[in-house]
Amino acid sequence: MIDQIQTETAPSVADKGKLKVPAARYLRQWELVDKVREYNPAVDETLLNKAYVFSVKAHGEQLRHSGDPYYAHPIEVAGILTQLKLDTASICTALLHDVLEDTDTTYDELAKMFTPEIAELVQGVTKLGQVELSGQVSKQAENFQKFVLAMSKDLRVLLVKLCDRLHNMRTLQYHPKASSRERIARETMEIYAPLARRIGVDSICAELEDLSFLHLNPSAYESITKRLDAWRESQSNVISQTSVALRDVIDEQGLKARIYGREKRPYAIWRKLERQGISFEDVADIYAFRIILDTPGQCYETLGAIHTHFRSVPGRFRDFISTPKSNGYQSLQTTILGPDNRRVEVQIRTHNMDEIAERGVAAHWSYKDKQYSFDEESALRSGSNMMGRIRNLVEMIGHGDADEFLEHAKLDLFTDQVFTFTPKGDLISLPRGATPIDFAYAVHTDVGDTCIGAIINQKEKPLRTPLENGDVVKIVRGGAAEPQPGWENIVVTGRARSALRRLTRETESDEFRRIGRLLADHAFAREDRDFSDSAILDALPRLEYNSPTEAFEALGRGELTVKDFMQAVFPGRDEQRLVDQYATRDLISDNTARLYVKGDGLREGVSLHLAPCCSPINGDRIMGVQSDGRGVMIHTIDCETLADFEDQPERWIDLGWRRAADHTASIGRISATVEHVPGALADVTKIVGEVGGNLTNIKTLKRSPTFFDMVLDVEVLDTKHFAHIVAALRTSSYVVSARRLRANQL
Structure with a gap:
């Protein structure tokens, strides 16, 4: 029979009020020490006890929203860290992580009483607490830059902060303000959970996602959990039969293996429904079996045996052992037809691979040479490049403002992977849907800036071609670096998008001036006034600009509204007429399309129309087709109508959305x-x-x-x-x- 079945069931909405209540009996000193000693025989018991007692005394009679003593929180955070098997300094940091912010304790006192290393880690975690979302988006973005810089220096700071956030999410229902609960849950979903996935700590990432999902979309959460309950009851016999059949296959091979089951979590199911556009019944991997063996060779041997005894589902096999994910994950994944022709996912990996899949970067802390520390050799053997992924985020700092950095970082954090190669055989991992332009910027910024073409598997391909696993890509480079229209719409990595925006920013002033001049011209025309630069010279002091071109650029960038511009040029205009002509438009329409759509091939004065056949939405990849007598019709790139113009390429215009469309x-x-x-x-x-x-x-x-x-x-x-x-x-x-x-x- 199967050795163990682990179902990762998440709480129901009905249990929301009693979700992961802080334990009335939190970990005692000796219990915490024993947990650390289980994996680290060299634990400094004196230091750990000292940190425990100091935390309890420092927080004194402080209480949490739940009514529990505040010091129960750092103790529970330390307990979560023991599950990741971190070193003594990290456990002490968890116990002390709030004393700098919430008590009178100073950095110097911590360094003197404990160690400079622990004081530095505690200070780092304290700074990370400032990343929390607020009403000021720009402030959040600036703090997130500091966050990335801090965790790039020592990943233990991030691991402590992730465990801190996990315990806070487990008790979020006690927070008195609904708006704060939503803010914290959204911040967790958008920043902390993706960071946990990036460094491979799947156990924390999955729970953070589920807890955030519970608070952000309770109706969807409840619907999925109810369906999971019903599915679990209906499939119990099939699961049992499949487990017995898998055990028989392994026994026939004479292999010793541990087998356990994994149930897909509610948020992971919801995300699959969203991305693939399928129904709940079509999710093939609601339940998966994991087979844990001793060596990679046994993994491949077991895969062969399973494919011999069961029919495999075409296109559902992935080998992450020979080509690990960039966060170090390794496994063989296949889908077979089990009893009653039910599709069953099977994951096959070694004990070490299983550790890395669950604990990510934390799996590389180990007891070696009478010392418990980070094992760099183990990290390299696993194919892990977690610090490299963090460094990619650091490289984006400085390419634009903090808001753009936060946007690009989120793009990089939410990714599924494809694995591609340079002609020399170097592995380049990219998000699914990435194009040769993403590949070029992943190789080097200069390569991306000068990219003019791509050869994929020895065949020349368009730069908008999505890359697939195993593609060998050669980038064709040109001369000077120039921004190419439409490229930003066909890249998916934050690094490429950031670099393209930086490149565009260096040459975009003329374009904004041209757009601003066009807006001003149209505004003058609507009021039957003659437009010229001289007409606005008297208004420059009121506008606080030095020249008409500066004013036009501000108009084009959206820093100056047409309403304010015209009011400054013609003081005392009829206010009601102003309201009638420049009332805020909430929807992108034919009348406002030019304000939200850009393209170098557009001629001034040509009207833009949203094609009714495909109804483009901000975020769609769009193309323009010149229409006789009507201007330019804007279509989505997959619109069937475009097929009617395949033999008329001269009528096509590459278009994209302006940033202003993000708020419309x-x-x-x-x-x-x-x-x-x-x-x-x-x-x-x-x-x-x-x-x-x-x-x-x-x-x-x-x-x-x-x-x-x-x-x-x-x-x-x-x-x-x-x-x-x-x-x-x-x-x-x-x-x-x-x-x-x-x-x-x-």
């Missing part, structure tokens, strides 16, 4: 099939509202005694927001299907 809504259309039962429509509207959508119209296409086919028009900020809404609808037990709708699909 578009109308997205969803086709949904919903059960015809009381409460179904109310649930649909509730879900759309909870994910931040604004439902503007509902149209029923077809009604039957059991189902409605309907179209929902929803205001969305971008394609990511739209995907969140569609994915959230799919989690509803009332919704049979939900997908984005094109006009030609009606």
Whole structure:
């Protein structure tokens, strides 16, 4: 029989009030020491006890929101760190991590009473606490830069902070303010969980994601957990039969193996529904078996035996042993057809690989030569390049402002990987969907800046070609570095996007001046006034600019509004007329398209129109097609209508979205099939509202005694927001299907 089954079930919404309550009996001194001694025989018991007692005395009678003594929190954080098997200095840091911020203790006192190393780590963790989100986005971005710099110097600072955040998330339901709970959960989902994944600490990452998901989208969380409960009950016999069959196969090989099961967690399921556009029943790896062996050779031997006894699912095999992920993860992954032709995922790896999969960078702290420390040799043998990934984030600092850095960092943190090679055989790991331009910038910034073409597997390919696992890529370089129109829309890595924006920024002033001049010209024309530079000279002191070109550039960049510009040029204008002409437009429309869409091939004065056949949304890759008498029609890159113009390339214009579009809504259309039962429509509207959508119209296409086919028009900020809404609808037990709708699909 199977040795062990581990199901990673997360809490239900009904249990939210009693989710991971702080233990009434927290770890005692001797218990904490014993936990450390289990993996580190050389533990400094005196130092650890000293830190424990100091923490309790320093926090004194301070209480947490739950009513528990505050010192229970650092003790619990230290307990979580023992599960990662970190060194004594890290455990002491966990016990002391809040004393600098919440007590009268100083850095010098810590250094004198303990060690300079521990004092430095505690100070580092204290600084990381300042990264928390606030109403000021720019302040958050600046703090995140400091965060990255601090953790790049010593990853133990990040590990302590991750465990600190994990315990805070376990007790988040006790925070009195709903807005603060949402802010903390969103910050955890957007920053801390991705950082945990980046350094390979899957056990912490998965729990942080689930706890954040619980607070950010409780209805979707509850729907998935209920479906998981029902699925678990219906599949118990199949799971048991599969486990017995796998054990029989391994026994026939004469191998000694540990087998345990893993149930996919709620957030991981929701993310798969969102990304792949599938239903809950189509998720193939809700339950997976892990087979743990002694050597890589036994892993491949076991894979062969399993493929001999079971039918494998084509396209579902991945070898991360020969080509590890960049966070050090190694495993063989395959999907087979088990009893009743049920698809079952099987993961095969060694004991060391299993440790790295669960503990990531923390798996490389070990007891060696009578000393417990980070084992660099072990890290190199595992193929881990975790510090290299952190250094990539550090390199982005300075390429633009702090807000852009935060945006690019999040792009790099949320990735699935493809593995590509240079012609010399060097491995370049990239996010899924990456293009040769991403590859070029991953090799070197200069290579990306001068890239003009790519040869993939000895064949010349377009630069927008998505790379696949195993591709050998040679970059064709040109002369001077010049920004290329549309490149920012076809790269997916934060590093490439950051470098392209930096390159563009160096030559973009003329473009902004041209746009600003166009806006000013149109504003003058709307009021039947003659436009010229001399007409605005008198207004420059009021605008606080030195020349018309500076004012035009500010207009083009959005730093100066057309309303303020015209008011300065023509003081005393009729206020009501001003309101009528320049009232804020909430939606991107044909009238405002030029303000939100850019492209070097656009001629001044040519009108832009959003094509009704595909209804482009901010974030879609877009192309323009010149239309006789109508200007330029804006289509999504996958619009079927574009096929009508394949033989007319001269009419195509490469377009992209301006940053101003990030704060402007578009109308997205969803086709949904919903059960015809009381409460179904109310649930649909509730879900759309909870994910931040604004439902503007509902149209029923077809009604039957059991189902409605309907179209929902929803205001969305971008394609990511739209995907969140569609994915959230799919989690509803009332919704049979939900997908984005094109006009030609009606």
